[in-house]
Amino acid sequence: MRMRHVLAGWMSMLVCGASLAQGAVPSSGQAVPGLEAFDAVMQSTLARHDYPGGTLAVAYQGRLVFNKAFGYARRGLMGQTPMAVDQRMRIASMSKWITGAAVLKAAEQGRLKLDQPLVEVLGWSATAGDYADPRATKITVRHLLQNHAGWTIDRAQDPMFERVPPCPGSAERWVRRQKLDAEPGHLYSYGNINFCLAQLALEKATGQSYADFVKAHIAQPLDIGSWQLASARGGADEPEYEATRGADGNPYTQIDMESLGAAGAWTSSASDYVRFLAGLRGHRGKALLAPESIAQMTARPASGESAGRPVYYGLGANIRVLDSGGYNAWHHGSLAGTTSFGASYASGWTVFAVFNRRLPRENRDAAAVELDRALIQAIGRSGRPEGEIAR
Numbered sequence: 001m002r003m004r005h006v007l008a009g010w011m012s013m014l015v016c017g018a019s020l021a022q023g024a025v026p027s028s029g030q031a032v033p034g035l036e037a038f039d040a041v042m043q044s045t046l047a048r049h050d051y052p053g054g055t056l057a058v059a060y061q062g063r064l065v066f067n068k069a070f071g072y073a074r075r076g077l078m079g080q081t082p083m084a085v086d087q088r089m090r091i092a093s094m095s096k097w098i099t100g101a102a103v104l105k106a107a108e109q110g111r112l113k114l115d116q117p118l119v120e121v122l123g124w125s126a127t128a129g130d131y132a133d134p135r136a137t138k139i140t141v142r143h144l145l146q147n148h149a150g151w152t153i154d155r156a157q158d159p160m161f162e163r164v165p166p167c168p169g170s171a172e173r174w175v176r177r178q179k180l181d182a183e184p185g186h187l188y189s190y191g192n193i194n195f196c197l198a199q200l201a202l203e204k205a206t207g208q209s210y211a212d213f214v215k216a217h218i219a220q221p222l223d224i225g226s227w228q229l230a231s232a233r234g235g236a237d238e239p240e241y242e243a244t245r246g247a248d249g250n251p252y253t254q255i256d257m258e259s260l261g262a263a264g265a266w267t268s269s270a271s272d273y274v275r276f277l278a279g280l281r282g283h284r285g286k287a288l289l290a291p292e293s294i295a296q297m298t299a300r301p302a303s304g305e306s307a308g309r310p311v312y313y314g315l316g317a318n319i320r321v322l323d324s325g326g327y328n329a330w331h332h333g334s335l336a337g338t339t340s341f342g343a344s345y346a347s348g349w350t351v352f353a354v355f356n357r358r359l360p361r362e363n364r365d366a367a368a369v370e371l372d373r374a375l376i377q378a379i380g381r382s383g384r385p386e387g388e389i390a391r
Contacts, residue, residue, distance in 0.1 A: 061284070070083060090340075112141065136178060151189065195262045224275055230265045298319050317330065337356065353375070
């Protein structure tokens with residue numbers, strides 16, 4: 001009960017902006033009138049978690065209504081550089097939503113089948129005896145995108161964060177050696193390697209690199225210009241990714257960003273990611289994906305494990321189906337040096353926030369929930385904004 005009161009008090013501070021009287025970090029950007037609650041959320045989030053800086057973009061019915069930067073792209077003894085509006089930043093696992101959309105687009109084009117076994121798509125052996133677990137030959141692209149491959153991935157020892165990740169270079173050998181804990185499609189276990197394998201399937205089926213396909217079929221139709229796969233050293237137009245003492249290694253050396261690819265390597269501005277989410281909804285124009293594809297993206301996995309749960313993992317995002325028949329969708333992202341969150345609500349709002357620091361492991365989940373709830377409360381206080389701002 002005491003924790004509930006503490007959380008309630010903190011949430012009130014987030015939305016009301018009680019911490020803004022002194023010590024507010026610099027901010028820049030634009031917003032239509034009446035959206036001050038979002039400024040309060042970002043100011044309080046930076047103060048509470050000591051993020052150097054962050055950006056937040058908000059759209060309503062596809063109209064960009066809030067696009068601001070807060071805090072610092074770089075801070076240190078030699079000076080500070082303010083965060084810039086539309087700063088390109090690593091978005092971590094928000095990349096998975098992009099991957100889900102790309103695979104669905106390839107399926108619409110008839111180049112890939114979601115329920116085709118991975119081994120068939122990639123031309124690997126389909127002989128069950130060639131695998132440590134014969135059930136591995138039944139894993140489909142859909143299973144991978146829903147994190148229902150059947151194996152359990154230890155998030156503390158994710159194979160994609162090994163010094164030399166097993167995917168993409170030795171993906172077939174890794175799959176052949178795996179023991180499954182359940183029939184494919186019957187067990188949820190979140191794993192970055194699932195999306196690396198889905199990337200291999202997309203590239204094989206389309207004959208294009210993952211990045212080229214995403215840019216041509218997802219980014220360009222939505223006039224998205226900031227998306228690039230991250231490099232190990234970071235780009236000149238990216239902020240400094242700050243390490244958290246005792247929580248992570250060096251953000252520039254800990255992770256093989258090239259291998260991470262479809263699982264977490266995209267960089268984006270906040271406004272471009274909101275543009276992507278609005279495109280999935282079909283706001284203000286032709287939808288990026290056909291209604292049948294959106295239905296598949298948001299469908300509940302067939303496993304009995306997912307039955308009755310209010311929240312489940314669709315094709316690249318968390319989904320909650322509402323009593324009205326609509327849905328809310330969201331994802332969090334976290335890598336050494338970065339934290340991100342994006343959501344698409346049935347009410348017509350889309351939000352995306354990204355910061356250039358990662359929290360210690362013991363604080364990440366609670367902080368993600370806090371930010372999610374604070375943004376929802378800010379939406380509730382903002383009515384139905386009129387007009388829009390320029391990108």
